[in-house]
Amino acid sequence: MSKYWKPGSERPRTVLVDDEEGGVLFVSTPASSSGFGYLSLERQRQRLPVYKYRTAILYLVENHATTIIVGETGSGKTTQIPQYLKEAGWAEGGRVIACTQPRRLAVQSVASRVAEEMGVKLGEEVGYTIRFEDQTKPNVTKIKFLTDGVLLREMMDDPLLIKYSVIMVDEAHERSLSTDMLLGLLKKVQRRRPQLRIIISSATIDAKSMATFFHIRRRNIGQATEDPAPSELPATLSVEGKGYNVEIHYVEEPVSDYLQAAVDTVMSIHDKEPPGDILVFLTGQDDIDAAVQLLTEDAQNNGLLVLPLYSGLSRADQDLIFSPTPKGKRKVVISTNIAETSLTLEGIVYVVDSGFSKQRFYNPIADIENLVVAPISKASARQRAGRAGRVRPGKCFRLYTEEYFVKEMPAEGIPEMQRSSLVSCVVQLKALGIDNILGFDWLASPSPEAMIRALEVLYSLGILDEDAKLTSPTGFQVAEIPLDPMISKMILSADTFGCSEEIITIAAVLSVQSIWVSVRGAQREFDEVKLRFAAAEGDHVTYLNVYKGFIHSGKSSQWCYKNYINYQAMKKVVDIREQLGRLLRRLGIVLKSCERDTQVLRKAILAGFFAHACCLEEFSPNGMYKTIKSSREVYIHPSSVLFRVNPKWVVYHSLVSTDKHYMRNVIAIDPSWLIEAAPHFYQLRKPNPAPY
């Protein structure tokens, strides 16, 4: 292996302390690394790297409006800082300390850990809020963990976030859509509420741009406040992590086939390295299944237990990953990016990093989201490597050269804000009274094309008016519904068509990944089972049949298993459906059923998705459609019940672009409904006119 691999010289664990005012300096000590099993909770807390910075953090938060904390995983910042703040009195007088996370699971686990450390019952002094679940008590909860999406929603009722004294935005380096929106809005809130403290916690050293962003010049400090306002210069503090050292190895020459290189590397680790499980990062299901097959063939009875991991797997298959490795075996998990942040595997000692992941990119001109294999960033590469150092010192094998890493790999990924459609963002900002979207203070500004496209789409849906203001009531109601605006529009229209009962089921199904389980081996059987639910009208109506079956079965997981249906997804459908029902009631909409009339149902769908209408090309041998809007070539996705049925006129929910543009979730329509649904969009159209 020494011939092939070149040890790297990356020094990830430098500690940097940088108070912009130059007054404070902290020097770190090397990370300690011992098991905590026998220590009391209090002693464990004191052993965390962040503990040394307790006084410093409290000092900075006291004196600065914004504090940026750079800390690696395992520093303890997420669980400790909210407690320090509470101990220092930031939760007194009915005020609440908030800590946001990008993911639900993180919210729950961090909250329960903190409650345990404080010796209180979860949901009282320490609580959490995620969608569908509010574990907080008014006037009792002092520390509240929540997803950043929930905090954004809270702003619709409480734009200045009055009840919070400190808001800590954790994992800000991930730069999710809602984190970026939240940070932009928090900056605005801070102008109006100088006493609000913001803590931004990030795992990467790119704190400078955050600091520059939050360096606000307050304009109107007219009214005298009782406390002196904190410095508007953000402070930056760095805390080291608790991970073990991970030795980085690079290939000497670039590899041409990362799949084969990954397989070879696994075999080589298995041959030459001491015991320890291996985690391999590839890009998608195809790659992963291929690698699993190669390794399983290669590895017959040689002691490798090879397991795939991606979100499309059923829960049972995902859980295999967590089962203990049998004696004398070495576990190899071949995973997508899911293992980079969302799932943590214990016992990994070796990581193989292909250097790629699938990433979503949005083309605002074509209004299409693409999924492409793209190189990862240095930040991701470090995160992946860190997965090898959770239990003991590990090794990371990067399938790219050190020169590439140093010179070519981008430091950070492109923020999601610059890779997505802005339709939802715009509605949320408008609802918060931000009228000038182009002039909004973005952390990373989206392209003007994307913003203009979003405004156009929303205007065509009747959600925004000519002045780009939310329409009343439609626009404001759409903003209340936590779904894609096109789906929200569809839901609201269902009221007129008398089919809201059915439409909210469809909306819920369209809002989850997929209700089918992934079955590669039993494809034929799967297709046959699917036919039991299939409706001639298309996928949306098929989903109604599945939902009915699920409810009829008493929401049985067995029933799901037998029918190749994802039980977790169906439970989520039920949750979303209930939420939508409550929401509509609040908007004064009474749920009505259209019984068997699928025509009104499809008209309601069209009210949201008229822009996605397509017509089958005449004499097309391979089922080619063209979009009415822009004559784009599209095909029905093979997972659709209308695949090979090819009705003349269809409307799709979304496009998946791989080698072709595939329409996912397709329904057959009558073209006359189009003019009815959107006269402004489809007027006087003779062959292939383009509205834009």
Added chain:
DNA sequence: GAGCACTGC
């Protein structure tokens, strides 16, 4: 004949 990952009153 095909499927990155999260998330939301």
